[in-house]
Amino acid sequence: MDTLTLQVMNTEFYISLSSNSNTRWKDHVTNWLQTIEKQWSRFDDNNELSKINKLRIGDTLTISEDLYDCLYKAHCYYRLTDGLFSPYLKKQIESHGYQKSFPFQKVDKTSEKFEKPLLNPIIFLPNKRILKITNEEIDLGGFAKGYIVEKVANWLKYNISQEFGIVDGGGDMKLWSNCEKEWIIGISDPFKEDEEITSIKIKNGAIATSNRVYRSWQMNGKQKHHLLNGQTGEIAISPIVQATVVTNSLSDAEVAVKLCFLQNNLEHQHWLEKHHILSARFIISENEQPVWITPRGKTYVH
DSSP states (O other), X not given: OEEEEEEXXXXXXXXXXXXXXXXXXXXXXXXXXXXXXXXXXXXXXXXXXXXXXXXXXXXXXXXXXXXXXXXXXXXXXXXXXTTSSOSOOHHHHHHTTOOSOSOOOEEOOOOOOXXXXXXXXXXXXXXXXXXXXXXXXXXXXXXXXXXXXXXXXXXXXXXXXXXXXXXXXXXXEEEEESSSOOEEEEEEETTEEEEEEEEXXXXXXXXXXXXXXXXXXXXXXXXXXXOBOTTTOSBOOOSEEEEEEEESOHHHHHHHHHHTTTSOHHHHHHHHHHTTOOOEEEXXXXXXXXXXXXXXXXXXXX
C-alpha cells in the first residue's frame, strides 16, 4: 500500500493506493490541495474566491478552470434542487455566527439579520468568465471538499493506480477497485466520533456524511449549525442528526446528504429518482433507531 496523510482545508486527508513505485504523485497532490486551500477558502480575504465575492453587480471576472468547474457544478445542483442546496449563502451563514474556522463553541454576536437569498446570482459565460448579477456571496463549503476529493481520486485512478485506491477527506470518500479489493468503511456515531455505529462493504463508489453536531455552536442562547436552507437562509430544522449517502458520484452524494436535512423521506426519494441517482442512505434521527434506506426498503440498526 502507498499512503499519504495531510491536513488541508481544516480536514485530514488520507489517500491509500495499491503499491506503486512512482511516489511523485504525492508531491503533485499535496501541492494542488494546498493551492486549492488558499484560493477557495471563504475565510481568506485575498484569494480567488474573495475576488468573486467582491465583484460589483454587472462586473465580470475570468477565473481558474478548476474553480469555474466546481462553481458551475454547484450552480447546476442549485438549479436542480430549486435552490434548497445553494453555494450562495456566505452572508447568511456568517449572520448565523459561522465567521471563522472550527473548532469554536460560542459566538458573541447580537444581530442575526440577513436578507432572503436571491435567485441565480451568477451567469456563467464562455472562456471561464462569470457575470455577477446580485450581491449574494459564495461559500462552496462541503461541496468543494467533495469536488476536490473526487477530482484527486479520478486523477489517481487513471494516471497512477487503476488496481485500487481510496481518497478520504474527513469522511467524504471516493473509492475504486478492479473488483477484487473490497473496502469496509465504518460510519461514526455522531456523539462519539471514536466509535462506529455501522459499516458498509464497497468496491467502487462515493460516500458523503454530514451531521449537525460537529459544526454547531451557541449564539444568543440558540443552538446553531452549518446546514442552511438555501431558499430561506435559515438553519435547517430536522429530526435527523446525521446522514450518510452512498452512490457513484461524490458530487451527487454531497448534495443528496444535505437534502436529507431539508426534505422529508418521500420528497428526498422522489428527488433521487427524478434525477436517476441510485443510492443508499444511513439516517440517524432523534429518538429513533438508525436506519439504512435503499431502493429495496429499510433496514434498522440496533
